[in-house]
Structures are given as structure tokens and as C-alpha cells.
Amino acid sequence: MEEQLYQTLTDHYQEMVDIRRYLHQYPEISFKEVETPAYIARYHKALGLPIKTGVGGRGVVATLKGGKPGPTIALRADFDALPIQDQKDVAYKSKVDGAMHGCGHDGHTATLLVLAKALTEQADNLKGTIVFIHQHAEEHAPGGAEPMIADGCLEGVDVIFGTHFWAVDPLWTIQQRSGPFMAAADHFYIDIEGVSGHGAAPHTSKDAIVIGSQMVNSIQTLVSRRVDPLESAVVSIGSFVAENPYNVIAGTASLVGTVRTFKEDVRTQIEKELETIVTGTAKTMGAKASLQYERGYAPVVNDAKANDYLASIATTVPGVERVETRNPIMAGEDFSAYLKEKKGTFFFTGAAFPDREENYPHHHPKFDFDERAMLIAAKTLGKAVLHYIGTAE
Numbered sequence: 001m002e003e004q005l006y007q008t009l010t011d012h013y014q015e016m017v018d019i020r021r022y023l024h025q026y027p028e029i030s031f032k033e034v035e036t037p038a039y040i041a042r043y044h045k046a047l048g049l050p051i052k053t054g055v056g057g058r059g060v061v062a063t064l065k066g067g068k069p070g071p072t073i074a075l076r077a078d079f080d081a082l083p084i085q086d087q088k089d090v091a092y093k094s095k096v097d098g099a100m101h102g103c104g105h106d107g108h109t110a111t112l113l114v115l116a117k118a119l120t121e122q123a124d125n126l127k128g129t130i131v132f133i134h135q136h137a138e139e140h141a142p143g144g145a146e147p148m149i150a151d152g153c154l155e156g157v158d159v160i161f162g163t164h165f166w167a168v169d170p171l172w173t174i175q176q177r178s179g180p181f182m183a184a185a186d187h188f189y190i191d192i193e194g195v196s197g198h199g200a201a202p203h204t205s206k207d208a209i210v211i212g213s214q215m216v217n218s219i220q221t222l223v224s225r226r227v228d229p230l231e232s233a234v235v236s237i238g239s240f241v242a243e244n245p246y247n248v249i250a251g252t253a254s255l256v257g258t259v260r261t262f263k264e265d266v267r268t269q270i271e272k273e274l275e276t277i278v279t280g281t282a283k284t285m286g287a288k289a290s291l292q293y294e295r296g297y298a299p300v301v302n303d304a305k306a307n308d309y310l311a312s313i314a315t316t317v318p319g320v321e322r323v324e325t326r327n328p329i330m331a332g333e334d335f336s337a338y339l340k341e342k343k344g345t346f347f348f349t350g351a352a353f354p355d356r357e358e359n360y361p362h363h364h365p366k367f368d369f370d371e372r373a374m375l376i377a378a379k380t381l382g383k384a385v386l387h388y389i390g391t392a393e
Contacts, residue, residue: 001122002386006318008118009378015117016374019110021092027081027099027106030140033058036079036109040134043113047120049132056147058136063129064120070128070389074153074160075115075381076338077108078138087365102367104165104351109134111163111374115382127389131157135334141185141296143334149341159306160344161384162335163377165351167369168359172321173350174314174380177328178307181346182300183232183260184267185332186293190215190278194287196244196251206287208253209242214285215255216240218277226273227266234260234330235270260330262299297332300339300346307345310380313387314347317379319372331362349377 028036037053037060044051044062052061082102086094094100101107116132133153137144154160169175192212197205216237227233235257242253259274261267271293282289314323326348335346351373352359360366 001125002383004122005118005382005386006379008121009114009375009382012114012117013375016110016114017371019113020107020371020374023106023109024092024101025095027094027096027101029083029099030080030137033080033136037134037136040079040109040113044116047117049116049120055153056144056151059144059148059153060134061153062116062132064116064123065129066126067124068127071158072129072131072156073385073388074131074133074157075112076133076135076160076162076335077112078105078135079109080105080137080139082139082363084363084365088368102364103139103362104167104369105138107165107369107371107374111378115378118382119385130385138334143297145334145337149337154338154341157342159388160338160342161310161381162346163349163381165369165373166348167351167367168361169348169350170352171350171354171370171373172319172376174320174323175326175348175350176307176311176323176345177325178302178304180262180299180328181302182328182333183262183330184299185296186259186267187296188257188259188274188294189292190255190289192253192282192287192289194251197249199247199249202249205249206285208250211282211285211287212240212242212253212255215277215281218281219274222270222273227269231266232262232328233266233270260332262328297334298336298340300333300336302339302345303343306343310345310347310384313383314380317383319376319379349373
């Protein structure tokens with residue numbers, strides 16, 4: 001069955017490419033996906049699989065029941081795009097102004113759809129059930145995973161696997177790790193209320209820009225001077241807005257930032273100390289300020305047994321040259337929500353173009369990936385399914 005699956009996937013590789021490029025041309029950003037889930041539902045319906053639409057809002061779940069009893073395995077792919085203008089010079093460039101697939105979710109979807117087709121062809125010989133979870137809104141917290149789970153997408157599931165194409169990692173590699181793999185991703189908003197004034201008379205004002213700048217400097221000491229150096233944490237300010245004419249001292253300013261951590265106590269510590277810095281700095285300088293802290297995705301923590309299983313079977317997948325244990329990264333992913341409910345693992349499939357001097361990173365307006373990574377991912381996930389249910393030959 002394993003060799004047959006590989007051959008079927010290879011035979012349908014061009015279909016993967018065609019699906020991916022179609023979705024790439026018609027991206028839909030988080031929580032605004034309409035045509036994409038409809039496309040996914042039609043594909044599974046054509047395979048004869050039972051489907052549920054509107055799961056947790058906009059998610060789609062298809063179920064393949066094998067001819068024999070056995071475990072239930074879930075495979076997940078996300079399908080939302082980003083609010084970025086596509087700047088690539090390719091035939092499949094986004095046709096939607098201000099939206100593009102800048103993180104590979106179009107490829108994740110194409111991979112899972114064609115894998116579903118290949119596994120459906122072997123349905124009579126499969127043991128157990130395979131659940132194909134197509135998730136909306138991964139890119140924007142609170143994300144689509146939690147509402148899909150609340151709507152029952154994991155009911156009866158024994159284990160879940162997922163992958164993400166990693167466009168800066170070498171093609172033909174699988175990158176995996178047991179335990180903490182991706183960070184918790186929180187964000188915060190700071191509003192400063194000072195006193196506006198004439199640029200020539202700063203002593204009559206409470207300069208919100210100076211106050212905000214002092215906050216930024218102090219915030220940068222949180223990780224370097226407050227967090228245990230053996231722990232991982234990142235605090236970054238992504239936006240600082242205080243628009244005024246050149247000769248007016250700003251009375252208000254707004255800052256936006258993100259916090260990335262792996263451990264709950266470090267996460268809580270940073271949240272509390274941010275509050276102290278914001279309110280304390282403003283008070284010292286005779287102004288007012290407020291902090292709004294919003295917790296996003298929890299860290300992705302891979303089950304050791306499930307991850308070791310995946311790493312082991314991946315070593316003999318055709319096309320995989322190396323299975324590497326990579327360091328955790330500070331990016332976030334709401335696959336973490338599935339792993340809080342069920343055992344499983346999330347891994348990266350290397351997708352860099354081998355012949356390019358520069359592979360643009362995720363969320364870049366020129367982001368792209370080597371589409372051959374889709375075949376690697378499909379074969380790896382497919383083998384994970386077959387060996388887990390014990391039908392590989």
C-alpha cells in the first residue's frame with residue numbers, strides 16, 4: 001500500500017501544483033474566507049467523502065472511513081491568506097489587491113486535498129478513520145483552531161499530524177522536534193495621554209513621543225535584565241504612531257508590540273512587568289498611559305512519542321534526504337490548540353529553492369516556495385497514516 005500511495009501522489013503531483021497556483025491567485029484573508037472553503041468542500045464531495053462545512057465558523061472537515069476498524073488519525077491544513085500585496089513576478093501572482101498567500105497555506109491545502117484523493121483510492125484496505133481538517137484563520141488570533149475544536153473537529157481522534165512548509169529551510173528535509181517547537185504569540189497595545197504644546201515651548205507640554213521612547217528603551221531591558229538568561233523570550237515593538245505637524249509636540253501616542261515565550265511563568269512575568277513599565281514611566285513624566293495585553297496562541301508543544309514516530313518513519317520517505325532536529329523558533333501557530341487536546345506533532349517541510357541565492361521569508365511580499373515540497377509533505381503524512389494504522393506493506 002505504501003508504494004502504491006507514493007505512486008499515486010507522484011502521478012497527481014501536477015494536480016497539487018495546479019490547485020496551489022489557483023488558490024494562490026485567489027487568496028482570502030483570515031475570517032473572510034468564502035470561496036476557498038467552498039472549493040475545498042467541492043473537492044472532497046467529488047471524492048465521495050462526508051463533509052462538514054462552517055465548522056467553527058469557516059472550517060471544513062472531511063472524513064474517510066477505512067474498510068476495517070482501527071484508530072482515528074487527523075491531518076490538518078490551514079487555508080487563509082495575509083493582507084499583503086503580492087510583489088512576485090510569476091504567472092500565478094495574486095489577482096486580489098492587498099491579499100496574498102505569503103505563508104504557504106495554499107500549498108498546505110493542495111497537499112492535503114491530493115493526499116485525501118490518494119488515500120481514498122485505498123479506502124477498502126485502510127484500518128480506521130482519517131479526518132481531514134481544513135482550518136480557516138490561522139494567521140489572525142484568536143484563530144480558527146479553537147472554534148473548530150469546540151465545534152467537534154477532534155471528536156474521536158486518537159492522534160493528529162500537521163506540517164508547515166518552511167521556505168528558508170533546505171528542500172528535501174524534514175525539520176522536527178519533541179517538546180516545545182513554536183512559541184506562544186501574544187500582542188499588546190499601549191496608549192499614552194500626555195499634553196500637546198508648541199514645538200518651541202516644550203516645557204508647557206508632556207511630550208508623548210519622549211514618553212513613548214522612554215517606554216521602548218525600558219521594554220528592551222525586560223528580556224536582557226529581567227528574564228532568566230536560560231529562558232527564551234522576545235519582546236518587540238512593531239508600531240509607534242504619534243502624527244503631528246512639525247512644530248507641534250505630540251499629546252498622544254500609540255504603540256503596538258508582540259511577546260513570544262515558551263513557558264507560562266515567563267509569559268506572566270513579562271505581562272506584569274510591561275504594566276509596571278507603562279504606568280510607571282507615564283507617572284514619572286506627568287502623563288497617563290494604559291496597557292492592553294492580549295494572549296494569543298499557546299506554544300506548540302509536540303508529544304514526544306508522536307514526534308519520535310514521525311521522525312523515524314520520515315527517514316525512509318522517498319525524496320527525504322535528511323530528518324533534522326531543529327531548534328525551537330519564536331513564531332507562533334495555533335496548531336498548539338490541537339496539541340492541547342490530543343497527542344500529535346507538528347513539523348516543518350523544507351521548501352527553499354535550491355538554485356536561488358535568496359529565498360524570501362514568510363510574510364514577505366515576494367514569498368514563494370519550491371512546490372516539490374508538497375510531494376515530500378504528502379508522502380510523509382501519508383506514510384505516517386499508513387504505519388500508524390498498521391496497514392503498510
